[in-house]
Amino acid sequence: MKKLLVFLFTLMSWQQAMAYRLTEDFSNGFYWSSFPVSFIVMDTDANRLQMITNLAKNAVQEWETSITEGLWNITSQQGSPSSNRNIIRWSTKFGKETGLSESTTLAVAIRYTKGPYVARAEIIINGNHPMNSFEEQLNTVLVHELGHILGLDHSDNSQAVMAPTLQVPYFGLHWDDQMGMDYTVNETKRRQVIGYVSPLASSGSTTEESPLSCGTVDMSGGSSGGGTGGGMNPILSLGFGLLLALAALKSPFKGRAS
Ligand SMILES: [Zn+2]
Numbered sequence: 001m002k003k004l005l006v007f008l009f010t011l012m013s014w015q016q017a018m019a020y021r022l023t024e025d026f027s028n029g030f031y032w033s034s035f036p037v038s039f040i041v042m043d044t045d046a047n048r049l050q051m052i053t054n055l056a057k058n059a060v061q062e063w064e065t066s067i068t069e070g071l072w073n074i075t076s077q078q079g080s081p082s083s084n085r086n087i088i089r090w091s092t093k094f095g096k097e098t099g100l101s102e103s104t105t106l107a108v109a110i111r112y113t114k115g116p117y118v119a120r121a122e123i124i125i126n127g128n129h130p131m132n133s134f135e136e137q138l139n140t141v142l143v144h145e146l147g148h149i150l151g152l153d154h155s156d157n158s159q160a161v162m163a164p165t166l167q168v169p170y171f172g173l174h175w176d177d178q179m180g181m182d183y184t185v186n187e188t189k190r191r192q193v194i195g196y197v198s199p200l201a202s203s204g205s206t207t208e209e210s211p212l213s214c215g216t217v218d219m220s221g222g223s224s225g226g227g228t229g230g231g232m233n234p235i236l237s238l239g240f241g242l243l244l245a246l247a248a249l250k251s252p253f254k255g256r257a258s
Helices: 002-017 046-066 094-098 135-149 176-192 243-250
Strands: 039-044 072-078 086-090 107-115 115-126 217-218 233-237
Touching: 002 115, 002 243, 039 046, 039 115, 046 072, 046 086, 046 135, 094 115, 115 135, 135 176
Parallel strands: 039 072, 039 086, 086 115
Antiparallel strands: 107 115, 107 233, 217 233
């Protein structure tokens, strides 16, 4: 009996241990060529710029105190967002820009690959979702999106910040998040050291169509102005902090019970 319990506990632990997931592009061998990944927060509104920048820095600090330092670097600049760097921005046309539901999606992390690397990324915050106007929630959203940036997809552990639904209230990173990030960072460093090149790199013509839900969607087929700089593949990972506004409002402790 005792053995059975130990076995079941081990099995459960193992399943929990496997809860985090990797984004499709990361699984396919794409990675950032170096750390830290520098992000610039851009906004025309000075107050909002300050708020998002502070929250993004908090989010970085949260990951870095438990994992490794120097993964992301956050700066800010007042003005209209430019499209050729790693940016974090607020969008009042979120639905139109991303094709995602404004009522259920809090933000999205989009990664673009070039050759074997993730060349650029963008975190777009849904400015029309009421939850993003609460700093506490927006902070959680940014922690979640930064996880996507380095290759973590949605976790099966409902208590993880990388779960597809936002943690409200949020009590900090779950060990599943830490294990997942630990893995992606170590694996990225391993690829950096050996100069790994995915067999899928620069085969720009193949487009994997994934269902537009929580996951990773390769949008390279839909990028306009083709022919720019050697086939950048926009990879859209539904950074959904998501779903939930409603679910979260109805049961604020969702995810803490199981
Ligand atoms: Zn997400």
